[in-house]
Amino acid sequence: MSRIAVINLATLGLLIGGALTAHLTGHAFLVTLATKAAIFALAGVGLNFALGYGGLVSFGHAAFFGIGGYVTGILASHAMSGQPLTTLPYTMNGTNEMLAIWPMVLLVSGLAALAIGALSLRTSGVYFIMVTLAFAQMIYWFAVGWPAYGGEDGLSFYVRNAFPGVQTMQPLSWFLICAGLLLMTLGFTAVVMRARFGLALQAARRNTQRTVAVGIRPFGIRLTAFVLSAMITGLAGSLYADLNRFVSPAMLSWYMSGEIMVFVILGGVGRLVGPVAGAMLFVTMEHLLGGISDYWQVLLGLVLLGVVLWSPGGIVGMLSGRGRGHA
Amino acid sequence: MLLFEQLLNGLQYGMTLFLMAAGLTLVFGVMGLINLAHGSLYMIGAFACAVVTKATGNFWLGAAGSLAAAAMAGALIEMLVIRRLYSRDHLDQVLATFALILIFSEGARWLFGSFPLYLTLPPSLAGTVTLPGGLVYPVFRLGVIGLGIAIAAGLFWLMHNTRLGIRIRAGEADREMIGALGVDISILYTLVFALGAALAGLAGALVGAVQSVQVGMGEPVLILAFVVVVIGGIGSIGGALLSALLVGMTDSLGRALLPSLLAQVMPQASANTLGASLAAMSVYILMAAVLVWRPTGLFGARA
Amino acid sequence: MHDAILDIRRLRKAFGALTATDDVSLTLYPGEIHALIGPNGAGKSTLIKQIVGELRPDAGEVRFEGQRIDGLDAAARARLGLARSFQVSSVIPDFTVLQNVCLAVQGGSGRSFGFLRPILSDSGLTEPAGFHIRQVGLDGREQIAAGALSHGERRKLEVAMALALRPRAFLLDEPMAGMGTEGAGQLVSLLSGLRTEAPILLVEHDMDAVFALADRISVLVYGRIVATGSVDEIRANPEVRRSYLGEEA
Numbered sequence: 001m002s003r004i005a006v007i008n009l010a011t012l013g014l015l016i017g018g019a020l021t022a023h024l025t026g027h028a029f030l031v032t033l034a035t036k037a038a039i040f041a042l043a044g045v046g047l048n049f050a051l052g053y054g055g056l057v058s059f060g061h062a063a064f065f066g067i068g069g070y071v072t073g074i075l076a077s078h079a080m081s082g083q084p085l086t087t088l089p090y091t092m093n094g095t096n097e098m099l100a101i102w103p104m105v106l107l108v109s110g111l112a113a114l115a116i117g118a119l120s121l122r123t124s125g126v127y128f129i130m131v132t133l134a135f136a137q138m139i140y141w142f143a144v145g146w147p148a149y150g151g152e153d154g155l156s157f158y159v160r161n162a163f164p165g166v167q168t169m170q171p172l173s174w175f176l177i178c179a180g181l182l183l184m185t186l187g188f189t190a191v192v193m194r195a196r197f198g199l200a201l202q203a204a205r206r207n208t209q210r211t212v213a214v215g216i217r218p219f220g221i222r223l224t225a226f227v228l229s230a231m232i233t234g235l236a237g238s239l240y241a242d243l244n245r246f247v248s249p250a251m252l253s254w255y256m257s258g259e260i261m262v263f264v265i266l267g268g269v270g271r272l273v274g275p276v277a278g279a280m281l282f283v284t285m286e287h288l289l290g291g292i293s294d295y296w297q298v299l300l301g302l303v304l305l306g307v308v309l310w311s312p313g314g315i316v317g318m319l320s321g322r323g324r325g326h327a
Numbered sequence: 328m329l330l331f332e333q334l335l336n337g338l339q340y341g342m343t344l345f346l347m348a349a350g351l352t353l354v355f356g357v358m359g360l361i362n363l364a365h366g367s368l369y370m371i372g373a374f375a376c377a378v379v380t381k382a383t384g385n386f387w388l389g390a391a392g393s394l395a396a397a398a399m400a401g402a403l404i405e406m407l408v409i410r411r412l413y414s415r416d417h418l419d420q421v422l423a424t425f426a427l428i429l430i431f432s433e434g435a436r437w438l439f440g441s442f443p444l445y446l447t448l449p450p451s452l453a454g455t456v457t458l459p460g461g462l463v464y465p466v467f468r469l470g471v472i473g474l475g476i477a478i479a480a481g482l483f484w485l486m487h488n489t490r491l492g493i494r495i496r497a498g499e500a501d502r503e504m505i506g507a508l509g510v511d512i513s514i515l516y517t518l519v520f521a522l523g524a525a526l527a528g529l530a531g532a533l534v535g536a537v538q539s540v541q542v543g544m545g546e547p548v549l550i551l552a553f554v555v556v557v558i559g560g561i562g563s564i565g566g567a568l569l570s571a572l573l574v575g576m577t578d579s580l581g582r583a584l585l586p587s588l589l590a591q592v593m594p595q596a597s598a599n600t601l602g603a604s605l606a607a608m609s610v611y612i613l614m615a616a617v618l619v620w621r622p623t624g625l626f627g628a629r630a
Numbered sequence: 631m632h633d634a635i636l637d638i639r640r641l642r643k644a645f646g647a648l649t650a651t652d653d654v655s656l657t658l659y660p661g662e663i664h665a666l667i668g669p670n671g672a673g674k675s676t677l678i679k680q681i682v683g684e685l686r687p688d689a690g691e692v693r694f695e696g697q698r699i700d701g702l703d704a705a706a707r708a709r710l711g712l713a714r715s716f717q718v719s720s721v722i723p724d725f726t727v728l729q730n731v732c733l734a735v736q737g738g739s740g741r742s743f744g745f746l747r748p749i750l751s752d753s754g755l756t757e758p759a760g761f762h763i764r765q766v767g768l769d770g771r772e773q774i775a776a777g778a779l780s781h782g783e784r785r786k787l788e789v790a791m792a793l794a795l796r797p798r799a800f801l802l803d804e805p806m807a808g809m810g811t812e813g814a815g816q817l818v819s820l821l822s823g824l825r826t827e828a829p830i831l832l833v834e835h836d837m838d839a840v841f842a843l844a845d846r847i848s849v850l851v852y853g854r855i856v857a858t859g860s861v862d863e864i865r866a867n868p869e870v871r872r873s874y875l876g877e878e879a
Contacts, residue, residue: 301428
């Protein structure tokens with residue numbers, strides 16, 4: 001087994017094993033913490049799909065995280081109140097079934113990414129970073145101002161949505177749902193990156209001119225990657241909404257975009273489990289340091305600065321002894 | 328009359344944005360660096376102004392303090408952190424400067440707490456003045472407009488008529504060349520960064536004086552300043568000025584007009600909140616429209 | 631005579647006051663190597679960029695197998711079979727040799743939206759790729775990262791990537807640049823054999839290579855073609871000797 005495979009298994013083992021141990025020793029709170037890490041990891045896996053493999057530095061992925069959250073919150077609140085979402089062209093009711101909510105989340109975040117990506121990908125470099133940030137801000141302000149779903153105060157829905165045959169309020173079951181989705185998404189990413197699409201995507205990142213010269217148009221490849229990436233992050237947003245049973249514009253804020261980026265970078269850009277390692281470190285630091293000092297983010301800032309300046313490959317890069325991730 | 332007042336507000340807001348955007352676009356144009364911590368320098372300027380004004384009772388000293396504190400903080404982070412980032416890709420720059428935001432914001436919260444500070448303006452600036460046409464307008468806001476025009480003129484003069492400016496522009500054109508000319512690049516870069524920081528600090532002081540001074544005040548302005556830089560074209564001072572005014576006007580007019588327009592079709596309270604957020608969105612819609620038309624902004628030469 | 635594969639008619643491109651391409655007409659016939667020579671700054675790169683579609687000409691036509699292609703983007707032209715190599719080696723350094731050539735096969739096939747089947751078990755990619763790798767003599771090096779290849783090997787890899795497009799014409803931009811004497815000899819014989827696959831428009835500074843390879847030569851000076859002819863005609867042309875070969879003659 002290669003060193004990187006060992007790191008992959010160890011990272012995932014630590015997450016899942018940690019949650020199981022916490023459950024068996026009766027630390028329900030730590031199970032919930034692991035759930036949060038799994039959800040953040042999923043958001044990071046989504047961003048890594050575009051950023052790590054495609055070189056698309058999106059500083060606006062909170063938009064999709066928040067959209068996933070709001071779709072979930074809105075459907076759940078309508079299910080609770082019994083009011084249909086719309087009656088035109090036909091009646092559409094809310095739902096509290098995760099299996100019905102997730103496809104809707106994927107659809108809406110995918111469509112949003114299609115529109116945002118089609119415009120943003122006309123630009124590159126710094127323009128792309130700023131433009132994705134600006135689109136996320138646009139959606140943020142919309143959520144703040146739209147009074148129907150709580151505006152600035154956010155939207156609570158009290159009961160976690162349902163999954164067939166599972167008691168979702170039970171911490172371990174809920175963790176396993178989230179971890180299961182994370183594993184499936186990691187598998188999907190690994191498969192796609194070894195297939196034709198992944199080859200073209202990574203080639204376009206490394207050498208756009210060469211990629212064009214063999215007859216591949218990067219725009220369509222990148223747009224597809226951006227949409228898939230957003231759908232994954234949107235799904236994470238849906239789970240995050242269910243974790244807290246609450247959504248608010250904070251999920252859409254620029255700060256959230258920054259955090260999702262931090263998960264990816266702490267762990268290792270373009271590494272399959274990089275975002276998982278990064279999210280675990282982030283949640284652990286938040287929990288441990290946040291307990292000691294209210295100003296733990298100063299330390300987070302210092303760690304992040306240290307990683308960027310001295311260990312740009314992140315945790316996975318450091319462990320594997322080979323800088324930044326690649327094909 | 329209302330429209331005229333809103334135009335002046337837009338002009339004043341645009342000038343503040345210009346002070347922010349000028350530093351960002353200079354630093355990007357010359358050093359190729361995207362600096363998220365620019366918002367923190369704005370915040371540092373505002374806090375410095377608040378502290379100095381409170382200690383001395385003199386707003387002018389406070390404003391000078393904001394320039395000095397932000398310039399010093401700028402020079403310091405340039406020497407400690409930023410200069411290691413020039414050769415890195417934009418992703419590293421975004422993350423390292425994001426880390427600086429975390430450090431500065433939490434540091435400021437630790438020093439000053441989470442409650443906003445308020446500044447008292449000296450009587451000479453706190454009053455209003457009646458403009459030709461009968462509009463009563465705050466002196467301070469007029470002063471901000473005047474100061475903005477003066478600084479814009481000063482920057483153009485600096486860029487085109489001084490040795491420093493010529494070196495900066497040479498640096499934009501060809502980084503290796505100015506090294507070959509024997510200009511000490513690292514000092515030049517520190518100077519440019521400190522200059523941008525000072526302008527951001529001044530903007531923070533000016534906004535802090537009319538609103539409030541608090542942790543996190545820098546980032547919303549930072550993002551708008553990014554929009555200004557993108558619309559204007561990265562590296563272009565003239566583009567930044569034009570687009571800052573465009574963004575300032577769009578925002579102010581949107582805020583003033585949209586709620587009353589919306590009130591025609593919905594209750595006033597909802598119209599107010601929705602109108603405000605649509606006004607905030609309109610700036611980004613403007614940006615999207617400009618980029619569809621010109622992907623490198625109004626005056627941008629290259630991506 | 632056959633119809634030209636590549637037929638450039640009165641191409642024109644100006645940057646401000648500088649006319650980089652001034653009424654250039656050029657043809658490439660099946661089976662030939664047509665060398666384009668000229669001093670630095672003569673506009674060779676600008677001309678290449680217009681042919682491959684990276685730069686839009688101000689006027690004139692580019693015809694490829696009788697069909698106008700000046701409206702197509704660079705990717706579409708590559709897919710029609712216009713394969714190019716770059717002045718500075720341009721491969722994906724952290725892809726293996728095999729992955730690089732697979733990428734080119736995939737590009738030529740026009741099918742990049744495969745999400746599930748791994749490249750390495752996609753015989754539609756690996757078989758042609760393996761064939762072209764053997765064709766340039768890189769067999770045994772398939773699993774080496776392209777960045778770890780020697781300069782000469784990287785040149786060969788580029789040729790393999792060009793071949794993988796099943797080209798109708800090659801556009802090789804200074805393939806000999808940076809090659810040592812021994813490597814140059816190998817590359818010349820490799821390129822010489824290529825003309826049976828498809829004709830080559832060869833931009834080259836290495837006059838030994840040009841005289842060894844070319845069937846016809848065009849001389850570009852200040853954006854204009856000042857002469858076109860056989861190797862002997864060009865060697866004998868007084869204007870060429872004066873304006874370009876002067877220092878060597």
